[in-house]
Amino acid sequence: MSDRAVKVLHYVILAIIAIAFVLPLVWLLIASLDSNANQSLKWPTEWTFSNYVDVMTNSKNLKGFGIGLIIAGVQSLVVVLVSGLAAYPLSRYNLSYKKGLMYAILFMTALPMIAVIVPVYKMFLNIGLLDSIPGVILYLSASGLPYGIWLMKNFMDAIPVELEEAAWVDGATTMQSIRKVVAPLMFPGICVVFIYTFSGSWGNFFIPYILISSAEKQPAAVLLYQFFGQHGSISYGPLAAFSVIYALPSILLYILSQNYMSKGFTMSGAAKG
């Protein structure tokens, strides 16, 4: 085969894979705009926004989105704050246990958290945190912390200590130096941790599904599952519209995080000259 033929073949294979990957989502998008959607991809006889209107005028759905936002938002704030504080000594000080702790944290980032959900359920049952949104937030925060600390520490390492020394000379305390010097400089990094935690939480299904039992406290992820999980007759149009709305924050946040990531950390030059 000539080089040209090989290259054409590559393009064809990639195009086929990409089409196969995107087809289920094309169905989702078109079904959400179809007044008579079914499970198969088809050109709608009548295009409509009524599926979206149905979803967004249902107070139960709105509440589900709201609860999802609260869980994800508060969890992300907790993770950013707590991991940001924890990253400071790990990045700046010479601690005797630093190396061991960093390995332990890296180890924890990779553990499958579902493995401990049964004792967590029992623990929450005993201390009265079962079926409580703050309980879910606490648990999600803790499970998001190892990765948050790991990222924060690496972002903080990229900020030269010299920049802080200037603040210390002016008499700033550690907390002032973190707030006024470190945090603004690593703002893109903080955003990355926030976005990463937020979309992980927004997409998480099993923790609220297991730890929350009341129907009125379920976030959007669990509501979506309940709509089609019971099988029987499914109305695909509204279901697809709900899914598109629910997936939107994940998509937007991913694009946003790519922006922050690509800006990169070019702070090392700030100490020179």
Place this chain on the structure above:
Amino acid sequence: MQKSMRKKYMLDQAKKSVLLIPAMVLLLAFFIVPIILTVYYSFTNMALTGSAAQNFQFVGLDNYKMMLTDPNTLVSIKNTFIFLIGSLVGQSVLGFLIAYLMKNKAKGFRRVIGPCILAGWVMPEIVVSLCCLAFFDVSGTFNKMIGLLNIPGVDFIYGHPMLTIIIANVWHGTAFSMMNFQSALDNVSGDIEEAARVDGANRIQTLVRIIVPCIKDTIATNTMLNTLSTLGVFGLIWALTGGGPGMATNTLPIYMYNMGLKNFQLGQGTAIGMLLLLVGAVCSIIYTRVLKTDD
């Protein structure tokens, strides 16, 4: 003298650790304690509620013995293994293939293909389940497409449930492998490839002898991370098949959930959790080891 210096050093270390306290408290309460409880409960006959929730006893290795003689557990282990291998092979091979083929292609083309693959990864897992449920339905898009080619329809969800959840997981996870391999391939020096080609190596030889050895660390970390995330898959399967039909897609997380929280057998549920935790810990250690050689 030495003692006071040591004391001063300890005091200094403690002072420097203050900012770590909130993180350590949270991790201890909701991460470390549950792990310890998993170990502890797995040696008891504790039930979730009722009298056996208070009056439980140590039963030694009974839960583990029961686990290894219970045919359902063995089926779950087998299912988890098939799901794991299928997902790993699918995600890595497809992810590598896409990354490899995308290298040195027109930028505009890459800009279109990349997001198509990423879209399945960015989707929340319940949306992935819904899309696959519709796509592979008896009268879904896939069957309609092969119907146009006069190929008889396939009942994926009930006829080939394991294949369906593997495809769903591959769809969801391939982009992660693709990105890992893309950045690894970017770091393979073009000079080495060029030199191999000048020496008369063909495309396949260059791939196997030059490129694969260059990215072997990425292959290792990618495999470990995919293993860990696949072991933890619950919602995707739960929403697609519910672990069924029968036991067909009952993996360890699903079986653990049913045993511990549906049948209220906490001891046996946590014993299954221990199995997951141990496999996870081994993979996690291998992963941190591989990363270490990077430094």
